[in-house]
Every structure is written in structure tokens, then in C-alpha cells.
Amino acid sequence: MIRLFFILLLVLPPALLADDEHLRLALVFEDLSSSSDKLAFVDSKMPLIEMHAAGDESKIHKIHAFLVKALQSEEYRRSKAEVYKRQFSEEELRQLIELVKTPAYKLLNERRHDIALDTQRTMILFMQKTLQDFQNLDGD
Numbered sequence: 001m002i003r004l005f006f007i008l009l010l011v012l013p014p015a016l017l018a019d020d021e022h023l024r025l026a027l028v029f030e031d032l033s034s035s036s037d038k039l040a041f042v043d044s045k046m047p048l049i050e051m052h053a054a055g056d057e058s059k060i061h062k063i064h065a066f067l068v069k070a071l072q073s074e075e076y077r078r079s080k081a082e083v084y085k086r087q088f089s090e091e092e093l094r095q096l097i098e099l100v101k102t103p104a105y106k107l108l109n110e111r112r113h114d115i116a117l118d119t120q121r122t123m124i125l126f127m128q129k130t131l132q133d134f135q136n137l138d139g140d
Contacts, residue, residue: 025093026081032100033109034080038071040113 035041042049042064049067053059070076084093099105108115 022085022090022093023081025090025097026084026088027077029084029088029093029096029100030077030081032097033105034077035109035112037113038068041071042067044113044117 045067046064049060049063053063088096100109
């Protein structure tokens with residue numbers, strides 16, 4: 001087994017080995033930056049789930065459970081890491097990893113779901129007011 005490892009090291013192109021480091025950094029960033037509370041994230045989407053399920057409590061429960069399980073999967077984790085790998089260089093990922101370790105980022109991450117809900121409510125009210133203002137202008 002050890003011999004196979006050394007043979008692979010000699011045969012594999014350096015770019016492939018670097019790619020593994022890039023993915024490793026992307027996975028570390030995903031683990032540190034992603035909310036560990038997938039339940040809270042799915043709960044924040046309940047109005048959409050309820051709308052999709054048309055009020056069917058059984059369907060709502062099934063969709064909710066399915067989404068929580070999907071967001072906790074290794075496939076989801078790796079999919080997000082692949083996005084980070086495409087979007088950021090290795091050096092940028094190293095910098096982002098340092099950023100997410102700071103107390104300020106941890107505070108922001110703790111409150112991300114509350115911020116998202118508050119932002120949604122605020123934007124709905126803003127858009128309603130803006131549309132009303134537009135209708136008032138259009139009526140003149």
C-alpha cells in the first residue's frame with residue numbers, strides 16, 4: 001500500500017495534487033463559514049415550504065425533513081466547496097479562512113438567519129411602499 005502511494009506521487013501530475021489542496025481549503029472554508037444550524041435555515045424558509053405544500057401538514061413535514069437532511073449531507077458540503085474552489089484561489093481561501101475565525105465573523109454567522117428573516121420582512125415592506133409610491137405617481 002505504501003509502495004502504491006509513492007508510485008502515485010511519482011505519476012500524478014503536480015496540478016492534480018495542487019487541486020486536492022485547493023479542494024481541501026474550500027472544504028475547510030465551507031466547514032467554518034457555513035451555518036451548522038441547518039434546521040434554523042430550513043425553518044426560515046417555512047413560508048415558501050407552506051406555500052409549496054398548499055397547507056398540507058404531512059407534505060410540509062416531509063419537505064422540511066427532506067431539506068434538513070439534504071443540507072446536512074456530505075454531497076451538499078462538497079457541492080458548496082466546489083463553488084468556493086471555482087470562485088476563489090487557494091490564497092484567497094486561506095485569507096477567508098482566517099477571516100471566518102475572527103470573533104466579528106462568528107457573531108455575524110450566529111445571527112445570519114435572524115438577519116435574513118429581518119431583511120426579508122424589511123424588503124417586502126420597502127417594495128410595497130415603493131410600489132405604492134409608483135402607483136401614486138402614475139395616477140397623477
